[in-house]
Amino acid sequence: MRLGFSFCICLALTTILHAQDRTLDYYINYGLQNSPLLKEYANQVQSNRIDSARIAAEYRPLVNGISTNSYAPVINGYGYDGAITNYANFSELVSASQQLVSKANLRNQFGSLRLQSDSIRVLSRISEQDLKKTITAQFITAYGSWEQYVFNTDVYNLLSSEDTILKKLTESTVYRQTDYLTFLVALQQQKLSVMKARNQFQNDFATLNYESGLFDTAFTPLADPALTLDNIIEPENTVFYEKFRVDSLLLRNSDAQIEFSYKPKVNLYADAGYVSSFTYQAYKNFGTSFGINLSVPIYDGKQKKMLHTKVAIQEQTRQNYRDYFKTQYDQQIAQLAQQLQLTEGLITETTGQLKYVESLIQANRKLLSTGDARIADYIIAINNYLNAKNIILQNTISKLQIITQINYWNKR
Secondary structure (H helix, E strand, O other), X not given: OOHXXXXXXXXXHHHHHHOXXXXXXXXXXXXXXXXXXXXXXXXXXXXXXXXXXXXXXXXXXXXXXXXXXXXXXXXXXXXXXXXXXXXXXXXXXXXXXXXXXXXXXXXHHHHHHHHHHHHHHXXXXXHHHHHHHHHHHXXXXXXXXXXXXXXXXXXXXXXXXXXXXHHHHHHOOOOOHHHHHHHHHHHHHHHHXXXXXXXXXXXXXXXXXXXXXXXXXXXXXXXXXXXXOOOOOOHHHOHHHHHHHHHHHHHXXXXXXXXXXXXXXXXXXXXXXXXXXXXXXXXXXXXXXXXEEEEOOOOOOOHHHHHXXXXXXXXXXXXXXXXXXXXXXXXXXXXXXXXXXXXXXXXXXXHHHHHHHHXXXXXXXXXXXXXXXXXXXXXXXXXXXXXXXXXXXXXXXXXXXXXXXXXXXXXX
């Protein structure tokens, strides 16, 4: 049996299995839907909308019903001084108040909530990117384990197909019994490799489901993640840098709100109802009152200056983190690009060597059927083939992981 024909059969079987493979997008979408953190961020944005409505309501007229009732009896000359208590106090009022605020102050407060929502959305996008990276990295790991299992199974099937031929040749004394036993040892070792690869895939697959919020214990093949490298963008265009922009606007907003908090405050009030001590013509004690309260800050022990200084310190901290991020971004991208280039070079070199190993295996298989090849040489060729394929697989997985990291940093 020819090596190419055997591999074609294995490839056909693998293709049939892969028809129902789980894709990377399947796990990413499921993970995003199940993430409680992303749901929490969405709820925080909704909560900010409610807070915005509350601010608008706070500066509308507020109406309260107030009831105050007391009686201070004087018995045999003993009791509270009537000049203070009026002996009795009966008050039933409807009170309305209106705090006056400038449009600029309102815009600043509403702007603060909008910026907080923007900050939450940016954090949500970063968390989404983190989750995608985590799931993608684990998917690649599980996919590598699956490919390792498929490859080891293919090699085991290949060796098994040789077993019948070699057994007959050994019975015909073409090969020595010790040579055939050496082959059987190699066959059993490959069987153990298949079992080990299957267990490793099951473990990696379980981790993938755990990180995606899925419950799935089936033995499910995984599709090729088919990742492509995104175009490298400037750090200022990434979602990570967007956080620094929003933080800067929030600090400006906080600084402006300090100024508004030290502006004079005006509050209008009015009430109407019944207030009486019942001492004289109680039936005439229906009435109303209205007025204005004015509060003007004069001296606060330089607290205003301290608050502005705190905001300035926070801005300096923000700039330090921003500058550090830009340096870190450039370093990460350069390092990952170098790793990707080296990894691709190693894959290309090993793939070229693999062609010679495959040719050697084909030649040995032809000679085995006639008894003109040494079984030990055939096993060595198989081991060389295994090593070369493992190197290609490991570096292919490394390449996909590097692409994942580069794409992570390039999220807009």
